[in-house]
Amino acid sequence: MLNPGLDLLTDYPFTRLRALLDHEPMPAGVTPINLSIGEPQHAMPGFVAEALTRDLSSLSRYPTQNGSPDFRAACAGWLQRRYHLPDGLLDAEKQIVALNGTREGLFMVAQVVIPQKKGPKGEKPIVLMPNPFYQAYVGAAAACGAEPYFVPALPENGFMPDFAGLPREILQRTALLYLCTPANPQGTVASLDYMARLIELAREHDFVIAFDECYAEIYTDTPPPGGLEAAMKLAGSKATKDALKNVLVFHSLSKRSSAPGLRSGFCAGDPDITQTFIKLRNYGCAGLMMPVVEASTALWNDEAHVEANRDLYRQKFDMAQNVLGNRFGFYRPPGGFYLWLDVGDPEAAALKLWREAGIRTLPGNYLTRPENGGEQAGKSYLRIALVADLETTKVALQRIGNVLGA
Numbered sequence: 214m215l216n217p218g219l220d221l222l223t224d225y226p227f228t229r230l231r232a233l234l235d236h237e238p239m240p241a242g243v244t245p246i247n248l249s250i251g252e253p254q255h256a257m258p259g260f261v262a263e264a265l266t267r268d269l270s271s272l273s274r275y276p277t278q279n280g281s282p283d284f285r286a287a288c289a290g291w292l293q294r295r296y297h298l299p300d301g302l303l304d305a306e307k308q309i310v311a312l313n314g315t316r317e318g319l320f321m322v323a324q325v326v327i328p329q330k331k332g333p334k335g336e337k338p339i340v341l342m343p344n345p346f347y348q349a350y351v352g353a354a355a356a357c358g359a360e361p362y363f364v365p366a367l368p369e370n371g372f373m374p375d376f377a378g379l380p381r382e383i384l385q386r387t388a389l390l391y392l393c394t395p396a397n398p399q400g401t402v403a404s405l406d407y408m409a410r411l412i413e414l415a416r417e418h419d420f421v422i423a424f425d426e427c428y429a430e431i432y433t434d435t436p437p438p439g440g441l442e443a444a445m446k447l448a449g450s451k452a453t454k455d456a457l458k459n460v461l462v463f464h465s466l467s468k469r470s471s472a473p474g475l476r477s478g479f480c481a482g483d484p485d486i487t488q489t490f491i492k493l494r495n496y497g498c499a500g501l502m503m504p505v506v507e508a509s510t511a512l513w514n515d516e517a518h519v520e521a522n523r524d525l526y527r528q529k530f531d532m533a534q535n536v537l538g539n540r541f542g543f544y545r546p547p548g549g550f551y552l553w554l555d556v557g558d559p560e561a562a563a564l565k566l567w568r569e570a571g572i573r574t575l576p577g578n579y580l581t582r583p584e585n586g587g588e589q590a591g592k593s594y595l596r597i598a599l600v601a602d603l604e605t606t607k608v609a610l611q612r613i614g615n616v617l618g619a
């Protein structure tokens with residue numbers, strides 16, 4: 214018997230991209246460049262390899278389920294420094310959940326919070342998410358028998374979904390809300406006020422917010438604020454028992470440290486939820502490999518490589534600005550590493566870039582669903598991930614500028 218919720222899962226964006234491009238020829242003698250996927254290609258700091266290989270004997274033992282005390286302390290310490298959190302707010306032993314990358318955590322957290330929630334007439338629970346959205350959010354809702362509810366992030370709202378404007382009957386059924394800030398794909402950064410308002414809404418209607426902050430360390434000028442910081446704004450900066458109620462944040466080393474293959478992230482926040490989450494993971498999940506825990510601890514404790522990484526993105530956005538100017542609605546996003554270009558017909562543009570320049574990009578409509586006006590949110594946009602090294606990015610942007618024309 215198949216889970217009927219899974220009927221909601223349509224083709225994954227990259228399956229659709231393969232169907233669009235894989236049978237199309239690209240120019241002979243040109244090296245293909247893949248800018249379709251958010252997979253950073255910058256070098257990792259040298260100490261990662263050293264930490265990974267220091268004690269390979271740990272591979273002959275099962276790893277601990279939730280990282281190590283040093284790992285948890287490194288995550289909590291980083292959060293405290295980065296988001297100016299008061300002492301005593303985070304108990305690293307209870308409020309840090311080690312994850313094999315944030316994707317699996319974003320997916321699995323739904324099982325912690327969804328099933329008990331119903332609408333006033335017994336309707337299915339709802340999972341709110343922006344449109345365009347990250348695929349794990351829909352997968353999580355579908356697997357738990359919830360209804361994903363897409364809220365468009367349109368240019369006229371500065372790409373911020375208007376969750377607070379939703380009808381009351383929708384909010385009453387909501388069990389979980391995902392918000393990615395800085396946003397993939399538009400790079401929009403939610404303000405502290407916006408996040409604080411969302412937290413108030415979540416408490417009023419008794420749902421949980423999963424702030425997906427995996428792009429938090431890729432920004433141009435100002436560090437994007439975070440969900441825990443917004444909760445503290447509401448709590449008056451005091452580390453009270455309920456200060457983080459209904460709030461979870463997700464952080465990753467994939468973008469911050471250019472280590473997507475390490476599969477390392479964590480979740481932190483509301484102690485009631487994190488402790489249940491840790492308990493559930495004991496039943497169903499593999500702990501992070503111990504060498505990964507060691508390398509991750511070193512990465513969360515180091516900022517120099519993060520600053521260098523950020524600087525590479527700044528240089529790449531400078532290049533993009535030079536090549537694209539104000540064509541295709543180019544703007545420099547406050548966060549993240551994507552170009553979100555208004556090209557008119559994104560599938561035609563992706564095909565042209567592949568056929569004429571060997572550049573792989575992702576049509577924005579593959580990241581959206583049509584519900585609630587969502588087709589407007591992606592239908593004319595092309596997503597270009599500026600993940601390659603500087604030299605490759607330079608070549609790619611020149612090819613893009615030439616092929617897409619005016």
Ligand SMILES: Cc1ncc(COP(=O)(O)O)c(C=O)c1O
Nearest residue numbers: 251314315316347397465467478
């Ligand atoms: C919006 C968003 N959230 C979460 C992730 C997951 O990242 P990871 O599982 O590598 O931590 C990604 C990866 O691309 C993403 O774009």
